[in-house]
Amino acid sequence: MKTRTPYRQDLTHVYRTLLFACSVWCMSHAALSQALPPQLFSEMDGIHFLDDGSSVPIWGYGWVTDGYITLPGPLLTYNEGQAVDLNFTNPSPESHTIHLHGLDVDQANDGVPATSFLVPTNGDAVYSFVADQSGTFLYHCHVTTTLHLTMGMYGMILVKRPDQTLFDGGPAYSEDVPLLFSDLEVATNLDPVGSFPFHDIRPDVFMINGISGSQLEEEDQMVWAAPGDTLALRLGSMAYSRVRCHFPPELHATCFMSDGRALPEAFAVDSLDVFPGERFTVLVAPEEGFDGVVSCEFWNMIDPGVEDVQEIRFGATPSSVGSAEPFLLKQGYPNPADQWHAPGGIEGGFAGEVVVRDLQGRECFRGYLEGGRFDVSSWPEGAYVARCGNLPPTRFMVTH
Amino acid sequence: MFWKQWPCLIAAFIIWFSSPSKAWSQDVPDTLWLQLDEAILSGDTMPALRFCEAAGWDSLNFSFVHSVLQSHELVVHNGDTVNHAFVLGVGDWDPVSLPAGQFTALTLPPMETGTYSYGLASERGRVLGAGGMIMVGNDDLPHFHWNLGDWEPARMQTVAEGNALDGDAPYVPRQFTVNDRTFPNTSNDPFGYVSIGVGTSCYISIANQGSMDHVLHFHGFHVEVLQASKHPERVGWIKDTMPFLVGEVTVVRLDAFQPGMYPVHNHNLIAVTNAGLYPGGMITHLDIQP
Numbered sequence: 001m002k003t004r005t006p007y008r009q010d011l012t013h014v015y016r017t018l019l020f021a022c023s024v025w026c027m028s029h030a031a032l033s034q035a036l037p038p039q040l041f042s043e044m045d046g047i048h049f050l051d052d053g054s055s056v057p058i059w060g061y062g063w064v065t066d067g068y069i070t071l072p073g074p075l076l077t078y079n080e081g082q083a084v085d086l087n088f089t090n091p092s093p094e095s096h097t098i099h100l101h102g103l104d105v106d107q108a109n110d111g112v113p114a115t116s117f118l119v120p121t122n123g124d125a126v127y128s129f130v131a132d133q134s135g136t137f138l139y140h141c142h143v144t145t146t147l148h149l150t151m152g153m154y155g156m157i158l159v160k161r162p163d164q165t166l167f168d169g170g171p172a173y174s175e176d177v178p179l180l181f182s183d184l185e186v187a188t189n190l191d192p193v194g195s196f197p198f199h200d201i202r203p204d205v206f207m208i209n210g211i212s213g214s215q216l217e218e219e220d221q222m223v224w225a226a227p228g229d230t231l232a233l234r235l236g237s238m239a240y241s242r243v244r245c246h247f248p249p250e251l252h253a254t255c256f257m258s259d260g261r262a263l264p265e266a267f268a269v270d271s272l273d274v275f276p277g278e279r280f281t282v283l284v285a286p287e288e289g290f291d292g293v294v295s296c297e298f299w300n301m302i303d304p305g306v307e308d309v310q311e312i313r314f315g316a317t318p319s320s321v322g323s324a325e326p327f328l329l330k331q332g333y334p335n336p337a338d339q340w341h342a343p344g345g346i347e348g349g350f351a352g353e354v355v356v357r358d359l360q361g362r363e364c365f366r367g368y369l370e371g372g373r374f375d376v377s378s379w380p381e382g383a384y385v386a387r388c389g390n391l392p393p394t395r396f397m398v399t400h
Numbered sequence: 401m402f403w404k405q406w407p408c409l410i411a412a413f414i415i416w417f418s419s420p421s422k423a424w425s426q427d428v429p430d431t432l433w434l435q436l437d438e439a440i441l442s443g444d445t446m447p448a449l450r451f452c453e454a455a456g457w458d459s460l461n462f463s464f465v466h467s468v469l470q471s472h473e474l475v476v477h478n479g480d481t482v483n484h485a486f487v488l489g490v491g492d493w494d495p496v497s498l499p500a501g502q503f504t505a506l507t508l509p510p511m512e513t514g515t516y517s518y519g520l521a522s523e524r525g526r527v528l529g530a531g532g533m534i535m536v537g538n539d540d541l542p543h544f545h546w547n548l549g550d551w552e553p554a555r556m557q558t559v560a561e562g563n564a565l566d567g568d569a570p571y572v573p574r575q576f577t578v579n580d581r582t583f584p585n586t587s588n589d590p591f592g593y594v595s596i597g598v599g600t601s602c603y604i605s606i607a608n609q610g611s612m613d614h615v616l617h618f619h620g621f622h623v624e625v626l627q628a629s630k631h632p633e634r635v636g637w638i639k640d641t642m643p644f645l646v647g648e649v650t651v652v653r654l655d656a657f658q659p660g661m662y663p664v665h666n667h668n669l670i671a672v673t674n675a676g677l678y679p680g681g682m683i684t685h686l687d688i689q690p
Contacts, residue, residue, distance in 0.1 A: 101617070102640045107660030110619055114679075115661045146669040146678050197676015198669075200572055240668055242613065242643070261622060261638040275615040277641035277667030301668050302612050303571050 042119075042141070042153065043069045044092045048189075050205055051213035056189035058152035059141075061098075064089065071210040072180050072238070073155030076139065078131040080161045086127040090119045094143070096153065098127055101138035101277065102260050103157070105129040111142045118143065131159040134167050135260030136234040136279040138180075146198040150188050154238040156180045159260070166232065166281060167262045173283055174229040179312060181237040181274060182207050183298060203240050206298040206308040213310070222313045225286040233294075233312075235272070236279040241298040241307060243274045250287040251294070251314070257281035276301075289316050352389040424544050424591055424602075425535065428466045428508075429453055431475045434484065434498065434520075434530060436560070441575040442582045442674035446553035447560035449480060449520070449530035450580070460580045461609075463533040463545050463591065469510040477503050482562070485521040488534075489629065489649060495521050513537030514627050515545070515605035517649050527559045529580070531609040538626075538651065542602040544594050548644060548682065550610035550671065551575040571611060576671040576681035583665075583672070583683035595687040598659040605651050608644035614671065617641040620662035620686065623652035641667060659690040 046058040046069040061073030078084055090096050095118040099111030109127045110116045119125045141153035156178050165172045183203035188195040195201065206212055211221060225231055233253075237243055247253035247270055255269045256262065258280050274280060293311040300307050350372060356365040365374065379398045437457040439448035452458040455477075466472060478484055478498040485495035486506060496506045498520075511534070519531030533545050550573040558565060575582055579592045587593055596602050604623070608614050618640045628634045630648040644650060665672050666682035674680030 099619075102622075104620055104622060104640070104658075106658055107620065107662065110660075110662065112619065112663055115663070144678050146673060149669055197673065198678055199574055199671075199673045199676040199681075201670055240670065258637060259622065259640045264636040267633070273643070275613075275641070275643040275667070276669070277615060277617045278639075278643070279641075301615075302573070302670075304613075 039064060039087045040074070040098070041069075041089045042092050042096045044094060044151075046071070046152070048152065048210070050186075051211070051215050054186075056184070056186055056205075057192075058189060059092070059148060059192075060152040061139075061155060069152075071152040072182060073139070073153070075155065075178055076157045078157070078159050080131060080134040080159055082131045082159075084127075084129055084131055086129075087124070088119060088127065089124045091122060093121055095120045095123075096141045096143055096148070097125075098139050099142040100127065100129060100157070101140060102135075102279065103129055103131065103133075103137050103159075111139075113143055133260050134159045134161045135257055136178075136236055136281055137260055138236050138238060138277070138279065140238060146201065147188070147192060147195060149238060150184055150195075150201060150203075150240075151192055152184070152189075154180075154182065156234065156236050158234060166256050166283070170256060170262060171283060172230070173232040176232050176234055177223050178209070178234045179236070180209055181235070181239045181241075181243045181296065181298075182210070183239045183241055201240070202300075202302075203298075203307070206239070206241065206310055208296060208310050208312060212308075216311060217313055219315075222315045224315050225284075225290070226316075227288045230283055230285045233282045233284060234279070235274050235282060237274045237276050239276055239298065240301060241276070242301055244297040244299060245272045245274065245282075246270065246295045246297070247272070247282070247284065248290075248292050248294070250290045250292060251284040252287070253282050253284045255280055255282045286314055286316070290314055291316055350388040354386055354388050356386045424542050425465045425539075426453070426462065426591070428464050428472055428534070429462065429474070431477065431503075432462065433477045433479060435479045436481065436528070439529070439580070441551060441577065442677075442680060444551075444553045444575055444675055446551060446556045447528060448556065449525060449528035451518075451530055451532050461530065461532040461547060463535070463547060463579075465535045465539060465543065466508065466511065468513050468537040471510050472508040473505060474508055475503050475505050480524075482524065484525055487519055487521045489517040489647075508534070511536045515607070515649050515651050517607045517609065517647070519609060523565070524559050526609070526611065527565070528556055529609065531607075533605055533607050533649070535603075535605050538603045538605075541600075541653075542596055543605065544592055544602060545605040545607075546578045546592050546616075546684065547580065548606065548608045548610055548614050549577040549580060550612055550614075551577065573610075573612065573671075574675045576610075576614075576666060576673070578682055578684050582674050583680050586684040589684070592684050593687065594654070594664075594685070595689070596656055597689050598656050601653060601655045603651060603653055605649070606644055607649045608646055611646065613643060613645050614682065615641060615643045615667050616664055616682075617667040618654075618662070618664050618686070620658065620660060620688075621654055621656070623654045625650065625652055627651040654686070656686070656688040659688045662686040662688070 040061050041064050042061050044059040046060050047055050048058040048071045049055045058071045060069035060071050062069035063074050097111040137157040139155050141148040183206045185201050185203050253269045254266050256266045293313050296310045297306045298308045376398045433452040433455050435452050435457050436449050439459040451461050453462045483500050484498040486498050487495045498504050516534045552573045578586050579589050622638045622640045625634045625637045628650045630645045664684050671682045
């Protein structure tokens with residue numbers, strides 16, 4: 001029988017341990033790289049159109065496969081009990097994170113820079129968690145949170161059950177209707193670098209799923225219900241405002257959940273306050289032929305008063321056609337330019353000094369123009385803001 | 401001989417060290433001192449009124465624990481230059497006048513388990529920030545407290561000088577506090593910085609003594625609402641984000657199921673700033689030790 005010296009036994013043990021560790025690392029790494037193509041990305045050069053036809057720069061999240069960001073970010077949907085690896089890549093000029101608001105993830109995956117980690121420019125990260133509770137949740141960037149949220153870095157998460165019930169032992173329903181309240185201050189989005197100090201940010205645009213006013217009246221944004229449908233309104237707020245929702249009696253609204261947990265007792269609801277960061281799940285069973293609205297008052301949290309009212313419009317259909325595609329946004333860019341751009345919108349060109357900054361506030365051009373335009377053919381793609389003397393700033397997009 | 405006393409001293413030290421710590425609470429005082437002085441918050445200096453435990457100035461209001469259904473004789477000294485009325489958030493308890501510069505004896509009534517705010521009836525008292533909490537019962541677990549406040553120094557100066565506020569002027573608070581501290585100083589607060597072991601639980605009493613509504617979000621955890629004075633329907637709810645209306649007192653229970661460091665912060669994000677600078681203001685932490 002062959003014997004080994006203790007020393008050799010130790011070496012063998014170390015060798016096997018290292019081999020095992022390397023194998024595990026390689027297997028897990030290979031599995032990660034195969035199973036986790038980048039899903040979400042962040043950028044800081046988006047444009048968002050408001051109800052009045054104007055547009056504001058936004059920062060936000062988007063699907064890597066889409067290649068553009070949206071306000072709000074994409075709806076993330078998981079199954080209850082699912083082990084989730086959310087792969088995030090950040091090609092934007094600043095660091096970002098994803099905070100999984102309400103999912104009670106561990107510290108490492110919490111998305112708070114000081115206690116977990118930052119995802120730097122050109123960095124990738126995987127947020128791992130188990131979606132162990134069905135319900136409505138949110139996600140947002142937690143870097144300089146006041147500014148990054150105002151600029152649009154947030155979205156909603158739904159954790160669903162395969163049997164289409166709200167929770168274990170809870171009621172069944174037909175469809176989810178995600179409704180994310182938020183607001184922004186136009187001046188901040190136009191000039192994020194100049195938005196300091198943050199304590200006096202006062203929103204002046206109030207949105208549901210990123211749109212407002214007449215945008216919410218378009219058919220593809222309405223909530224359609226067929227006779228007998230029970231819809232789960234997934235209410236969440238990323239606003240600075242308190243949002244008070246008024247439910248007409250014809251909806252027979254009942255609140256079953258808040259913050260991803262079943263309430264001890266469901267209750268019939270005719271009005272409901274949703275504070276910043278809160279979520280509620282309200283089931284509605286519209287009466288046949290109901291054609292009305294849930295009005296949503298945006299209340300100022302500092303000096304109480306209604307700032308704005310937005311409406312969720314319901315329509316009746318003969319059969320279930322599904323609710324509006326959530327977070328379907330119109331994408332477009334003002335003043336696209338690939339070679340020449342004439343700032344100021346002045347015939348014959350602006351004669352004074354022109355200053356152009358990118359959306360991070362970096363100065364890209366300062367000077368006087370020949371012929372009222374300048375050559376942008378060598379500029380990086382992205383959004384820019386041109387200031388011509390005392391004229392209102394104009395935004396333009398460089399595309400190649 | 402002195403050396404013979406060492407075993408007794410060591411034994412006393414061991415007994416003291418191993419006994420349950422109650423660093424998160426302060427006992428009911430015999431005298432409260434209402435003081436007018438200056439508070440400094442993140443670079444802003446402002447006149448402030450505080451209820452202090454002792455005759456000297458303390459920029460932190462005094463909150464304390466009290467036994468269930470026990471009355472207590474309390475003397476309040478009004479060190480402000482104007483008369484006040486002491487108010488207690490208990491049912492139909494009538495305010496007690498506090499003449500300027502005088503000691504006034506009052507009786508805290510027997511109170512059921514719960515948390516109650518106390519303060520002054522006047523706008524001057526509210527704007528200058530005089531107010532604390534009385535935590536009754538709920539003493540089987542560590543019991544932390546967060547006294548929420550919001551401060552606009554210019555407005556406070558106006559009120560301190562005895563002038564009326566302009567009702568049409570917008571309110572623009574510059575500082576937001578938990579127990580009269582702004583982040584990161586909230587980490588130095590033994591009564592508000594929640595430090596417990598994983599697998600244990602605690603109570604947190606939260607009172608909004610400010611001039612605007614607030615909303616706090618817990619990272620890493622949901623909590624059970626045990627009391628919500630202006631949202632009684634929410635008792636029993638399990639929440640990670642909850643509002644606190646002006647004057648509201650709330651008690652929650654936290655079961656710390658996972659270790660780590662988790663922020664709790666205002667989700668009205670103007671309030672996580674110090675004079676507009678992020679991060680600051682109404683942020684504290686849950687420090688759950690393995």
